[in-house]
Amino acid sequence: MTASVRFYQSTNAGAPQVNGAAGSLIAVLDACLVTGYGSVNAASLVVSNSVATVTTATAHGLSAVGTTGPVVRVEGATPAELNGDWRATIIDTTHLSFSTSVSDQTATGTITVKRAPAGWEKVYSGTNKAAYRSLDVTGTRLYLRVDDTVGVYADVSGYESMSDIDTGTGPFNGGGSGRWYKSDTANTTARGWRVYADSRCFYFYANKGTETAAAWFGDIVSNIPDAYSCGITATDQYHYDYGMATLGSSDGRQNSQFARSYTGTGAAASFYRESNAIVNHSSSGMGYSGMPYPSPVGNEVIACPVLCVQAGGIYRGDMPGLYGPAHNMRAVADGTLISGMQVNGSSRDFIVQRARDDNCVLMDITGPWR
Numbered sequence: 046m047t048a049s050v051r052f053y054q055s056t057n058a059g060a061p062q063v064n065g066a067a068g069s070l071i072a073v074l075d076a077c078l079v080t081g082y083g084s085v086n087a088a089s090l091v092v093s094n095s096v097a098t099v100t101t102a103t104a105h106g107l108s109a110v111g112t113t114g115p116v117v118r119v120e121g122a123t124p125a126e127l128n129g130d131w132r133a134t135i136i137d138t139t140h141l142s143f144s145t146s147v148s149d150q151t152a153t154g155t156i157t158v159k160r161a162p163a164g165w166e167k168v169y170s171g172t173n174k175a176a177y178r179s180l181d182v183t184g185t186r187l188y189l190r191v192d193d194t195v196g197v198y199a200d201v202s203g204y205e206s207m208s209d210i211d212t213g214t215g216p217f218n219g220g221g222s223g224r225w226y227k228s229d230t231a232n233t234t235a236r237g238w239r240v241y242a243d244s245r246c247f248y249f250y251a252n253k254g255t256e257t258a259a260a261w262f263g264d265i266v267s268n269i270p271d272a273y274s275c276g277i278t279a280t281d282q283y284h285y286d287y288g289m290a291t292l293g294s295s296d297g298r299q300n301s302q303f304a305r306s307y308t309g310t311g312a313a314a315s316f317y318r319e320s321n322a323i324v325n326h327s328s329s330g331m332g333y334s335g336m337p338y339p340s341p342v343g344n345e346v347i348a349c350p351v352l353c354v355q356a357g358g359i360y361r362g363d364m365p366g367l368y369g370p371a372h373n374m375r376a377v378a379d380g381t382l383i384s385g386m387q388v389n390g391s392s393r394d395f396i397v398q399r400a401r402d403d404n405c406v407l408m409d410i411t412g413p414w415r
Contacts, residue, residue, distance in 0.1 A: 050412030058106025059083030065228030217313035219279035229254035290400035330404030
């Protein structure tokens with residue numbers, strides 16, 4: 046099973062918390078994108094028949110979601126080939142395993158295991174500020190600047206280049222003020238959150254109190270090499286913070302921008318999301334209406350890729366890992382697991398993710414997204 050897609054949530058052991066105080070979003074992004082979290086010491090690591098089994102000194106706090114195990118980072122092991130990021134099988138509270146090509150042996154060293162980060166770097170930082178960039182050399186590697194000073198929301202913007210935490214060129218921020226909301230209130234009340242990521246993009250969802258706020262940054266799945274296919278979805282002064290789940294080109298749904306047009310010239314270019322006609326296109330958003338859930342024909346779940354369309358009707362590519370349900374899913378609880386969905390011939394696990402209080406998208410937590 047691929048280890049490229051990572052799924053994080055506020056209920057994970059060792060996860061930082063988001064709230065309405067300054068800096069809390071940066072703590073979550075640092076943990077999910079850059080450092081990982083929930084580190085425990087390993088009492089032993091034994092390889093037998095191409096399977097490495099880790100026994101932790103204390104409960105590791107890790108669990109599978111459906112059939113998809115967490116991606117863990119092993120550090121400090123000899124031989125060094127055992128170090129790195131692995132899709133783990135959880136055996137019990139102190140044992141996990143992963144596949145390896147290392148020969149049968151017992152590893153040595155001061156070995157630790159933690160939930161692995163998504164493969165990004167924190168390039169610049171300041172007080173309640175951070176600039177992030179993907180480490181994946183196959184992507185655009187453009188910059189995300191986060192200013193988490195206000196508390197209830199963070200000011201965000203993409204940049205083509207940056208020279209320090211407050212200086213960048215080629216901005217793209219969603220078309221306006223560029224905000225990612227975390228909470229309805231400026232206090233330390235913990236809010237539930239989820240991050241879905243690979244090495245080139247990530248989604249951040251926060252239950253801010255009255256409804257869910259949705260945000261995204263990174264590279265789409267482009268049809269052709271596209272140096273400016275990095276985008277951002279953020280609230281501006283006109284558009285709401287749940288626009289991730291709305292389709293179509295009306296003004297209220299264009300809270301997303303690419304770094305540049307498909308031509309590779311000029312400034313930031315707005316885009317909107319589209320999908321198959323059987324997915325709800327009204328302002329209520331995906332999952333608000335549609336056929337019964339599950340489908341009365343074959344008891345199936347029907348979902349469609351979500352497309353990125355540059356203003357003017359120009360298709361640029363797909364939103365990675367995000368699918369539009371063709372069903373009325375208002376009665377389906379946020380966080381519901383749907384296992385066994387077929388994508389490109391492989392069986393995958395999906396999470397029902399609210400993008401407001403009454404609409405939703407389906408997020409692929411198995412991958413790969415590309």
